[in-house]
Amino acid sequence: MAPIIQTHHLTHRFADGTLALDAVSLDFNAGELTVIAGANGSGKTTLLRHLNGLLMAQSGDVRVCGRSVRDDPLAARQAVGMVFQDADSQIVGETVYDDTAFGPENLGLDREAIDRRVNQALSAVDLVGLENKRPHHLSGGQKRRLAIAGVLAMQPRVLLMDEPFSNLDFPATCRVLERILDLHRQGHTIIITTHDLEKVIAHARRLVVMAKGRVVSDGIPEAVVAGIAQYGIRPPCSVQLGKGIQPWVS
């Protein structure tokens, strides 16, 4: 089966001359849960923004479902939903309902279809009953789940999540992780970037490590995680204690 997302020698340089991505070539298959790890400034977020069509390749190519993102960025954004690191910057609606409906409204769906999608998305992230609540009065974990719902309502084939556990306490992290794993079990392709492997690595079947804009390691987590500290990423506690990769939540 052809990969759902392909990058080929993808290179991106910021206006100040910083090389953010340096000839990154990766394939992502449908149904996979992939973790992209790297220290701050390693290029993780820039890579995600290329996969979603928010940035365009300066050289190289990104293809989503076989089509070049440059040729049809709107199709890429529809197929690849992105959850931003800062949920507050992603939430645009006045209420939980309005925010979840934002994407389907942009797609020009009729009101009945929008309502159906909003209900499905909110129930997928356990936010049913909060439709009329103002997003900025939600807790950090609820905001993160609302951000996920806003993307799910567009029914993307791939979910990109940029540091989905940052700034969350333990219970909120557990709930967000459980929802992510539910979505993966339902067949979503999920790509998560993080510098904190602990929480999610046990559930991934692939770990990509980035440093200075390059892919420096790529494979099954058990094989990749051993030498990961040299790239500024803390190995999970269980690995440091010699117990291999253990799930963070039961």
Next chain:
Amino acid sequence: MGELTAIGFIPGRSLLHRLDPRTKQMLLFLLGGLSLNAGVTFLGVVTLALGILGRSAGLSLGRTIAETRYFLYFLVFVFAVRAVSFSGGWIPSVSLPALVEAGMVCWRLLSVVLMGILLMASTRIAHIRAALVWFLRPIPGINPRMAATMVGLVVRFLPLILFQAREMSDAQRARCIDRRKNPLVRLRHFTIPLFRRVFLGADELAAAMQARCYSNDRTLPALAFGRIDAVALGVALLLAATVFIQ
């Protein structure tokens, strides 16, 4: 973020909630415009109506006063300026007609602001935007959807910017900015980081909207002008007639 309490939409099923947003905006323009030149009778009826409608929409008097306190300080200033005169020297003088006139000016301004608060409290931003698109559509040279989106974003993010400003102010006070007596220095330390943060936030917001396929041809909420709207407009026109009763 729990302290972010600027008055926004309060879900409910009150009379105001059930009115078409276009009706509410028309009432705001009509009654707000007339209030600016109205007498006691009109203002009294409007204030009474606003009180009843606000109460039924879930807006408490205490919260309204708390949220409009800075505007109320401004009204006190306006009242003082209008009521006190310095005719013929440095000694201030106050007369009963000046006090009455100052009170009327403040009452007029307050009633317009209360109308705006009631509109915000009883109408979703999405509906306000849809109504604006409807009003702007006949005007040539304006992209109504883009203009309405801009208005909607301003209304939506203004409380957030105010919250950020308050947070930044607290953070600077925690590092003893109060010891700097030069107001220009304090202003520079406050405004530059605030603007930087607002602009970065705006960039992120634009990216987030793009990521969710933002387009001008969005599905807007369905608006329905019903009998209740016709009755409300009729009552408002009757009310408008009282402005001429002095």
